[in-house]
Amino acid sequence: MYKPLADEIRPRSLDEVVGQQHILGPNGLLRRIADSGQIPNMIFYGPSGTGKTTVARILAEKTNRSLRKLNATTAGIADIKQIIAELDTLLTPGGVLLYLDEIQYFNKKQQQSLLEFIEDGRITLIASTTENPYFCVFNAVLSRSTVFEFKALQARDVELAAQRAADFLNARRETPLKLEPGVLRHISSACGGDVRKAMNALELLFSAAAGDTVTLADARAVSQRSAMRYDREGDEHFDTLSALMKSLRGSDPDAALHYLARLLEAGDLIGACRRILCSASEDIGLAYPQAVPIVKACVDSALQLGIPEGRLPLAEACILLATAPKSNSVVMAIDRAIADVRAGHSGGFPRELQNVHADGTGFEREQGYLYPHEFPGHWVRQQYLPDEIKNARYYEYGDNRNEQAARAYWEQIKK
Secondary structure (H helix, E strand, O other): OOOOHHHHOOOOOHHHOOOOHHHHOOOOHHHHHHHHOOOOOEEEEOOOOOOHHHHHHHHHHOOOOEEEEEEOOOOOHHHHHHHHHHEOOOOEOOOEEEEEEOHHHOOHHHHHOOHHHHHOOOEEEEEEEOOOHHHHOOHHHHHOOEEEEOOOOOHHHHHHHHHHHHHHHHHOOOOOOEEOOOHHHHHHHHOOOOHHHHHHHHHHHHHOOOOOEEOHHHHHHHOOOOOOOOOOOOHHHHHHHHHHHHHHHOOOHHHHHHHHHHHHHOOOHHHHHHHHHHHHHHHHHHHOOOHHHHHHHHHHHHHHHOOOOOHHHHHHHHHHHHHOOOOOHHHHHHHHHHHHHHOOOOOOOOHHHOOHHHOOOOOOOOOOOOOHHHOHHHOOOOOOOOHHHOOOOOOOOOOOHHHHHHHHHHHHHHO
16 A cells, blocks of 8 residues: 655654754753653644654654554544543553644534543544644633644755655665756755655656656655645634835835745735735835835735736835835834723814814804914814814824924924
């Protein structure tokens, strides 16, 4: 029966696992836990192909517990009940270590069914997920577990695994294949930190090799677009959008273009447009007010053109925003005002600001509104805020040229 290469050469010890040195290095916490033999409830969180399943299997072999494996995409309550029925029997004399893959696909009731048994220690749970566990794992399960984050692997780490895979594939061939220079490096860089992708690419190259050589051209063909990590509803989606906006805010046009390219390659035109539009007001604001209409025109053009032509106006917008002067005075001002409203600091309207329909209907005095355009500089001192917060200050002038010019103008008028 066919067995994927990634499973055939799966590491059998922590020393063979590539990457994850922050938790598996000589002094890493997970390494020390494994060496102690006392395995607690754990949740492994990270992208696919980074070693979560492999490490879970290695840890399971270090205990005297019976290993049971479930995948939440296909398992249900009946499978959990079957494991529970084996507890306290000769089948599981030391208890059960349950490896639950893709726990995010278990609903709240399914996760709750394990609580009693992980609470009293009869089941030790090692769960893995590609989604943020603080969003997808039930709080009661989360509070009884330790979360370990597995990170996307660096190309140099993947290349070690790729070399081992190539040696393994050649060892079972009568005539070993030669690899053109750069093949392993390209596959390791193009797999997006996913060892499983690299293994699949190598296996395909070896099975489809023409002659006695694996060419760099074939490696490029088999790995095209494979470096993309993107999930429209998962962490990769929100991380990419967040990175785009923070790069614009940080005035780094190169980083902004990189994350825009990721979004466009994934076909997420709408997500890119929304963040770029938001940045024009949130991060540039009054330092360069013209950014808003310019960016709006770029976004409208991109939506009309679609992909791939829409990349041009969006790139223009990103470069403009990244290189524009910055001010967050707008977002700070409106957030202060909203905070007052939410705290109930509102009060009635100043009499001068009420609609004229109220005049002569029993009020003690007439409206008394002063029309600013009838005064020098089109301004007259008058109370606009409710009495309760009449001295509130929400807007503070930014330190950019535009806002400082406005400040000087109004200081001259109001003095």
